[in-house]
Amino acid sequence: MSLMNNLSTSMISSSSSPFLAPISFNSRTQSVTVPPKSISLVKCVSTPQEQQTAYKTKVSRNANIAKLQAGYLFPEVARRRAAHLLKYPNAQVISLGIGDTTEPIPDVITSAMAKRSHGLSTLEGYSGYGAEQGEKALRAALASTFYGNLGIEEDDIFVSDGAKCDISRLQVVFGSNVTMAVQDPSYPAYVDSSVIMGQTGQFQKDVEKYANIEYMRCTPENGFFPDLSTVARTDIIFFCSPNNPTGAAATRDQLTRLVKFAKDNGSIIVYDSAYALYISDDKPRSIFEIPGAKEVAIETASFSKYAGFTGVRLGWTVVPKQLLFSDGFPVAKDFNRIVCTCFNGASNISQAGGLACLSPEGFEAMQEVIGFYKENTKIIVETFNSLGFKVYGGQNAPYVWVHFPGRNSWDVFSEILEKTHIVTTPGSGFGPGGEGFVRVSAFGHRENVLEACRRFKQLYN
Numbered sequence: 001m002s003l004m005n006n007l008s009t010s011m012i013s014s015s016s017s018p019f020l021a022p023i024s025f026n027s028r029t030q031s032v033t034v035p036p037k038s039i040s041l042v043k044c045v046s047t048p049q050e051q052q053t054a055y056k057t058k059v060s061r062n063a064n065i066a067k068l069q070a071g072y073l074f075p076e077v078a079r080r081r082a083a084h085l086l087k088y089p090n091a092q093v094i095s096l097g098i099g100d101t102t103e104p105i106p107d108v109i110t111s112a113m114a115k116r117s118h119g120l121s122t123l124e125g126y127s128g129y130g131a132e133q134g135e136k137a138l139r140a141a142l143a144s145t146f147y148g149n150l151g152i153e154e155d156d157i158f159v160s161d162g163a164k165c166d167i168s169r170l171q172v173v174f175g176s177n178v179t180m181a182v183q184d185p186s187y188p189a190y191v192d193s194s195v196i197m198g199q200t201g202q203f204q205k206d207v208e209k210y211a212n213i214e215y216m217r218c219t220p221e222n223g224f225f226p227d228l229s230t231v232a233r234t235d236i237i238f239f240c241s242p243n244n245p246t247g248a249a250a251t252r253d254q255l256t257r258l259v260k261f262a263k264d265n266g267s268i269i270v271y272d273s274a275y276a277l278y279i280s281d282d283k284p285r286s287i288f289e290i291p292g293a294k295e296v297a298i299e300t301a302s303f304s305k306y307a308g309f310t311g312v313r314l315g316w317t318v319v320p321k322q323l324l325f326s327d328g329f330p331v332a333k334d335f336n337r338i339v340c341t342c343f344n345g346a347s348n349i350s351q352a353g354g355l356a357c358l359s360p361e362g363f364e365a366m367q368e369v370i371g372f373y374k375e376n377t378k379i380i381v382e383t384f385n386s387l388g389f390k391v392y393g394g395q396n397a398p399y400v401w402v403h404f405p406g407r408n409s410w411d412v413f414s415e416i417l418e419k420t421h422i423v424t425t426p427g428s429g430f431g432p433g434g435e436g437f438v439r440v441s442a443f444g445h446r447e448n449v450l451e452a453c454r455r456f457k458q459l460y461n
């Protein structure tokens, strides 16, 4: 018997796979038996490693994906953390790196999700595909909670499975022929999705930038707001406030200038407000607080960092009906088309959670979670200040941006990991403008944050 035959009969026996075994459907009214799937279809699953790598399809790799550098930043940080744990299996590693939430979701919110979930087991409570744009009640609650007097209506809001997913869906709407600008440093999804869409040229190693992207430098010297007089016109401007990773929130005056810049250039701003509720002072929480923004801006937002929904998955994007392409066609109609084609709407259970977040008790509970992380931020800021570091961010965002002048970010990342077992994020992972900085996330249990700060003090005192 050949190896393949042997594999197909012994290694993939139908009894080892519920998928391959004959299936007996106990439907409510009758029992139906269907024949097993043909085993030959799945031989490759058990094919030995060397045969898998030897065989190549005739499909060429997407040349745009091939332009991407190394891994996406956060998987790379996770890989280094795993390697560190292999080296020091007993180390008490504290992760203040990736920026994932750690505190439990308030009960008033999970109860609503549990109720919706249990309802799905009943005839009355069951629902299947919902409206692709999201449930009406949630869209209405989002409109009134976040955009009360800003003229954003329920039908301008598209509920999603998170801001990152919507960033990519927006890129699909824009296509490969647009030019784009990003803050430098910025959340890596903007640049990477642009590369994947084919909007950029190759990565240029000497400057650590992709060709055809306008990098808007944001440094302590310019108050983390780009000098727009030196920024070239692009079709799309990604702008995140409060910014990940610098923690800087733009002022009303700065955003007014940004909106004017977009209008003068006929550009579209994609405004990422994923951390808006972390703002403590009077800075705008939405781009739509700026007059005229509805004609030039889209806003994307998320429950991830407000309610610990990083795993639950729920966000939203506002595409005002006033926003038009050059031919007068509404951007919202194309976004709707992409949402209907590439997405089938957010999970009904997540949406029940989102609605609970916006109830008076849910909103208060969500703000308590945010307040807890803001306390963590204060502890981290005070620690680095006491050690004589220049520290940015923190006040309006759950990120602390620590300056290590003249040093390589990955070197500092490695030094901190090696000597304190604390995972941070190297600033250069967010763009060349992040070189010399490390981002410390305030998402963590309090005792871990306190312990991390003790270790920072030991290392840098």
Ligand SMILES: Cc1ncc(COP(=O)(O)O)c(C=O)c1O
Pocket: 099, 161, 162, 163, 164, 165, 187, 240, 244, 272, 274, 301, 302, 303, 304, 310, 314, 315
């Ligand atoms: C600026 C920014 N936008 C979007 C996201 C992704 O949010 P979501 O979990 O909703 O996809 C993150 C997550 O860290 C972020 O920092």
